[in-house]
Amino acid sequence: MVNQIFLQIVTGLQLGAIYVLIALGLTLIFGTLGVVNFTHGALFMLGAFSAVIISGNYGFVAAIIIVPPFLFFFGVLMERFIVRFFYDRPHTDQILVTFGFAIVIQETLKWIFGSNNIPFKMPAWGRGILKLHEYVPFLDGFVAYPKWRFILITVSFFTVIALFALLQFTRFGMVIRAGMNDSEILSFLGINITRRFTLVFGLGSMIAGLAGVFAGPVTNVDPGLGMFYLVPSFLVVVIGGMGSLPGAVLASFLLGMAQSFTVSFAGLQAIVVYIVAVVVLLFMPRGLLGKKGVLD
Amino acid sequence: MGIINRGTIHLTVFALIVLTFPFWFEYTGGYAGLDTKIIIWAIFALGFDLLLITGYLSFGHAAFFGISAYATGLMLLHYSSNIIEAMIVGVVVSTIAAVIIGFLTLRRTGIYFSVLTLAFGEMFHTAAVSIFSGLTGGENGLTGLPTPTLFGEKMQGSNVFYLCAIFLIIGFYLARRITRSPFGLMLKSLKSNQTRLEYIGINVQFYKNSAFVLSSIYAAVAGSLMVIYEPYVATEFLEWKTSGTLVIMSVMGGVGTLFGPMIGAAFMLYFENVASVFLEEQWLLALGIMFMAIVVYLPGGFVDGYKRMMRHWVKKNQA
């Protein structure tokens, strides 16, 4: 029993860790730029796609090095040529253009690589299981868990820390945080917000790329992967409170745990994320940690 | 003002276009089944516009389309093949759901509202595939429905088309009246400035809920007609992608114009089923590019494009 509960908690954590990685970029973009980015799922998928190709040819470490900057660059271009024109447009327009772009990315990749699942081989150092009973005293018997999941949790943890540090302790971060609260102030202060917006968008898609690299071996890769994660990642962001980074982290783990602990209830497990979303939003109008006035 | 005013002309022209649709649609590469489907989706999109007027973007309207479809289908399957009872039950059940969901979701605004409706919609979809699969037939859909009848007359082929066409014409007439009524003005004001509306003594919640329920009645009618046309219910009717398609149609056609979303619906279905043949597996890619082009170069959708063209034309003629 103790073993079981412990394992489900670990599972909840690592499910949450994937959600965190995907949702961080989305909520960052939401909060700062006010853009409803339906391409985010596709960016994650693009990250996973490039990762599986690069790691197949040059090894996984190469993927870690190459993919995030590639996605950063991709995000910058996307902001520069598409998203920029939609800051002041209604959300419906943003949804349509980003959704259209998501389809374009998805179908282009399908055109080139086909629609079939591409197996993502884990690097040798990430394979295998950790025998948890050797480390955790209150577990009895044989309790094991895949090593990769702990890597995932670690990566996610450090990404969150790094992003918080960036936002808290750098001038760039201060400007962004100010922008999250009230973007008009920045233009009054005469800060060149356009360039920073571009960087934020790049940063957001870079995190999506990172998510693709590390979640890819778990989810495998196919062009439909982006659409798969689109809805859950939006739920995470909204449950957490639009534009709230701590909220997104909290919501991710909430959903992860909810999914992990309802495994034995078939119907419930499928809809638990929606139930959590409904309950949270009905009782907490702006999500868990959302602030007033952001994107109402 | 005489009997022949602009409204009557609009409505007559609209009715004529709809009623003659099957006759000229063939020459554009269309086919019989598609015209009915376009009409049904036009009803769906038309109703959705009544909600979009208030500025509330629902991502869960598929729920009402689908619930009505299932209720209608179950009535046809277990009660009688007569469509009257089936449609009434379908619409009533779906409207009850809309009243409840509307009451819960409309307490939130903006993106929170959108995601709440999305969550409710997906809840129904997932439940239909898993928990209620005994009732709904799961992902195989609700099958084995008898051919629907109306007073003993089989509802197939052009019968269904004209049934749907009549609903669309009535629906359009009502929607037009609604947008031109004081009630419609309140919906428009709601989008423009909700606080001000409250401070002129308007119960904003009531109006929001009414608009939500009204638009879901359209969705329910469309869902019900879909089953009469198809004697089959797909779980996909409930999926968020159905809601998403509805949003895309509306934006492409032009939100808040009534005509726009209907044109958007026709365009989408035409493209998906007729134009796609030439593009084979790349049709979806082409569609994606087209969304982007429209939203970048034609922000108000097709209706806006038409208006711009007319303005340009008038200017040119004046010059």
Add this chain to the structure above:
Amino acid sequence: MSKKHDKSKGLTRRDVLKISAASAVAASTPMFFVKDAWAQKAIGNFPVNGPTVTYGFNVPLTSIYADEGEDELRAYKLAVKHLNNGGGMVETLQPNALKRNGVLGKKVEYVVGDTQTNPDAARTSARRMIERDKVIMFSGGSSSAIAIAQQYLAQELGVIFMCGLTHSNDTTGKDKRRYGFRHFFNAYMTGKALAPILSKEYGKDRRAFHLTADYTWGHTQYQSMKDFTEKEGWTTVDNIMTPVKTTDFSQFLTPILNSDADVLILNHYGKNMNNSLTNAVEFGFKEMQKNGKNMEIVVPLYSRLMAKGAGQKNIEGVLGTTAWNWTQKDDDPGSKAFVETFEKEYGFPPSQAAQTCYVQTIIYSDAVERAGTFYPPAVIKALEGHEFAGTGPGKTLYRAEDHQCFKDMLVVKGKSPSQLKGKYDLLEIVSKVKREDTVYPVDTFPGELGPYEPA
């Protein structure tokens, strides 16, 4: 829409033209020439006018099953080519009524549609083929929901539908239709064929834990695996239903880690199967020891494309069933003819979905030739209870009562990477299951076929 099916009302202009032209012809033709036309009333797109006949191929071109759909389409194109010019199974079919000059002297043409793996879209697309392109038969698909949706449409509109890949019991069970035929095997037959092999390979005293995709196909697959393995003496420890939209199965695998099960059965297909298997291997189930035995993973339904998607390392040694594999080209002349012509045309071997779709097209055309008419009830009667050879190993029977096809099938397992002979050689045939071992009584499943003439 009722231009065709509902002549009493809703005549379109084109119909009026057609009818007046037809009556003009009728009036000027001696009665005995058109005798058949009177005996066989118009059903669906019958009668076929003009020098050509059109088939409709409705396959997933977008969405997750697009690769399978494209392979199906290749097979269809090849079948059409063979019907018009000879070659392939047109040469090996026994008995054979095909003339190599099209069907009933009419050149075969085809139209293509995209099902998007969405029943609603599939029906719309099928309607386009039937109503606009006037197809006499349509075929295709990569999922049961879609096959079933189209079968009902076929019955409604009176156009024969030859199912592509569909494995659910319902297709020829609860939802069987007079106008639908299935060449593929089903979940019940998988259990029946696989369970004896499992007990032979892994022993009779085994404890199985199931993960099942939470939709109709998954449920039936689970039920049949449970029933047949328990008949072999196995114990079913537990089953967890996994939502269709799961991409990461870890939360379902953790309870198994802690159970005393020593076999994991994944009742998943497609992307679900790819990921659940990947995750199961990641969780170390393949190297695990339970109850003093090696833990085993079983995937009841296999396909080569799916095996490729799951990755060779993951599928190594995993048992499952499949309808047919291209390596059978050395077994019988039909497979040989098909694989060789396919490889010559496209440069790589066909999938099992391609084989099914190819055979369906050939068999339908043969039935038309045997019936001597495209009149659907006559063609259906020609197909019902028809037994033939030359389309794969052994003899094939289309059972009249439920339109399920019975033929030999395969139990396979994933090859280890070192055994591979090329890119497409992923599966090792463990056992060739004889047709007799998969047959089940008609009354196993409820359902009615419906009338020969659509209401």
Add this chain to the structure above:
Amino acid sequence: MAILVVNNISKHFGGLQALFKVNISVEAGTTHSLIGPNGAGKSTLLNVLTGQIEPNEGSVVFKDRPLLNITPHKINQLGIARVFQTPAIFPEMVLLENVMAAVFASRDGAYKFNLLESRRHAQSVANFAIEILEQVGLQHKIRSEARFLSRGDKRRLELAICLAHKPSLLLLDEPTAGMARHETESTIELLRSISKKNMTIVIVEHDMNVVFALSDTITVLSQGQVIAEGIPDHVRGNPAVIEAYLGKEHA
């Protein structure tokens, strides 16, 4: 007769005491100004009156009816209209529609399911709306969209929207904020003409010219408390007011 009586209202936000035992009585037909330095609690008081903020204690009575714990739209239907600090209008609608919406609201009440009534045929509503627009001097712009108006005109439009209700009490939150001098003057003229029609007006205002030009009574708030109340001349000379409001050096 007092039309609005504020009894012992207190409100604190966390540790911050925004209002402390405030008592105000507004006589019918008069113009009553609320003044005080920033943070004195004027806006909080207005928000209490229109149901946006619930006070911790005290009561508000309007025309002998208690006013607390009811929603803004009900307060409005009782006859209280409010002009906001930043003009709250319907920017995407034309002026006529802006005012017509309000006229309909006063005609039909908080909610009416009149789906099929034609706006075009509601001549009396339109006429009344035009009449009000004339009254505020916007009659020549009734077909233009509200968002294109100048700030002063937006304020006029908002006033028109409020007047459409024929309210018995008009609350104005800094009606001349951000206005040019000539706009301020014309606004004063407008308000004066409105108040002459036996309207009760409560104004929160910084601009002393406006306050002294219009007020019959002035209440001075400082740090959440009433420190003075009376006719303009009386308040003008009150040393406590000068100290609180204008700063110590003036005292």
